[in-house]
Amino acid sequence: MNLDRRSFLGAVALAGTTRPGFAAPDQPVTVEHLDRIAQAPVLQVDDLASPVQIDSMELLRNGRDFLVRVRDKDGAEGMSVANSMHLIHTHPIFVNRVAPVFVGKDARRLEDLLWELYRHADNYKYQGLALWVCVAAAEFAVLDLLGKLAGKPIGDLLGGVRRRDIAVYRASGTRGNTPEEEIEDLKRLVAESGAKALKFRLGGRMRRDDADSLPGRSETLIPLVRETFGPEMTLYADANSSYGAEKAIEVGRLMEEYDYGFYEEPCRFDHLEETKAVADALRIPVAGGEQESSEYRFRWMIANRAVDIVQPDLHYYGGFIRSMRVARMADAAGMPCTPHMSGSGLGYLDAAHFVSCIPNPVPYTEFKGNADIPVSSETSSLKAEGGVVRVPSGPGFGITIDPAFVREAEVVTTS
Structure with missing residues (x-):
């Protein structure tokens, strides 16, 4: 069963580790403390004694x-x-x-x-x-x-590989289809990947009037997905900046009733105060950050608990090193981190490599399907099998294009 907001964060904090110079997760963190964490070196290349020009x-x-x-x-x-x-x-x-x-x-x-x-x-x-x-x-x-x-795999350059088998959630990219059509699409995604978790889209995406993509779609879909896939399936939903705070809270309450795992980007992505108001009002964890480009705004989100789960996009945010700093800041505050997966290239593999080495991942990582770029790996099938993607262990990204x-x-x- 999914945890409410406070229990979710407490479980993550208990599962985490405390490193020298980092605050314990159950202690409040200051902006100054988060700055020190963000400024700590990430890249570990001591094995390379000679310049790499x-x-x-x-x-x-x-x-x-x-x-x-x-x-x-x-x-x-x-x-x-x-x-x-x-x-x-x-x-x-x-x-x-x-x-x-x-x-x-x-x-x-x-x-x-x-x-x-x-x-x-x-x-x-x-x-x-x-x-x-x-x-x-x-x-x-x-x-x-x-x-x-x-x-070495890139995870060992970024602090050390902690896990190779990454459980994934299968994300639907559809908005505007009927609830019944979305259910059929979600069934197909589960059958393809064996995923034990799903995410689908709510609302009307960046609307100013709280209107849904179809009248009543979200309010119908939230209970219908739970009823279709049962209590064992972990469910997430993404509003993509659809709502003002009042409507976002209303939708979040419905998600709580049906035991959803997290609620992504309920309000406009740059309306941080509104997002915080929603997170403060709900038990369900609120995730956000895929559109964020500023380390200082991530720092504000973490220090002020504007979200419960930070969600940098490895491409939109500028890479692994910057995103690792966000994960470390969140970890110090007892908050989990999950990468948002960009919808092109090898986004699912990038996300899996990132999760392989961060200290505070959520239970499932985003997966939108395999790319059509011809790649292979000697240490991974590069596929979601039984709901799990194995991270390549070869040098670099561990793949051959x-x-x-x-x-x-x-x-x-x-x-």
Whole structure:
């Protein structure tokens, strides 16, 4: 059975660990304390004694898919799969303002380079998805390079792999279908993945009038999903910024009645005070943060308990290192962290790698289905089997992108 808000947080706190210099989860945390946690080093590359000088960083495109290839001066190579649904629009920022900053630099300094990149040529003025999706694509490739040189999975560069088998929740991407149609879709998703948890969409997405995508859809769907899948299925629901606080609380009360696990982004993502009012009024844990681009706003959310579960998106927020800082701050406050999964590239695999090494994951991690990019791994099927994705244990991301797919890709330039 799912836990209410207070019990959920208490269970996470009891399951957590306390590291030197970090407050125990049951103690209040201050902004200053969270700052110290965020500033603590994340990247661990002590095994690499010699500089890893980056010789080139290229953006490649094969059809609708974007890859990043980074090489050091000795020819070692790292590769990442970018968030292609956004790179299609933002690739000039990557080519002109992100990639050049890395060339000639020591990849072992990646953590400092991210700050230098943020300041470089006033890049901070582009803060938001447009910048951070590009930064994440670059960071992923450099992490893959460092992992391959060190002979370690990226989780071991980020504090150490804690778990390899990641239980997933299957997320529906549909809004506006009838409740009956959504039930059939959810049944299909469970059959495909064996998932023991589900998430579906509520509300009308970024509405100003609280209107549903179809009249009464959410109020019908919340009990219907529970009745269909029974008490053993863990259920989450995502409002995608649909409601004002009053309506959000009303919907949340219905979710509590039917024993839902968490309630994602009930109010406008940038209306933090409204979100806090909803979280304070409900027992069900409130999750948020997928649209967040600022470490300081995450810090505010954690220090002020505006949400119960922090949810950075590894692409939208700028990569693993920045997201790891959010997870650590949340852990110090006795709060769990779960990555939001971007809907393109290898988002499910990125999320699984992140959860493999954070101290405070929720029981299930988002999974929206396998990508169509041709990849393989010697240590994982890269599929959800029995509701579980096994994290590759090979160096870097532990995957091989089909060499033919890479050869067919063209280098992206801007005019």
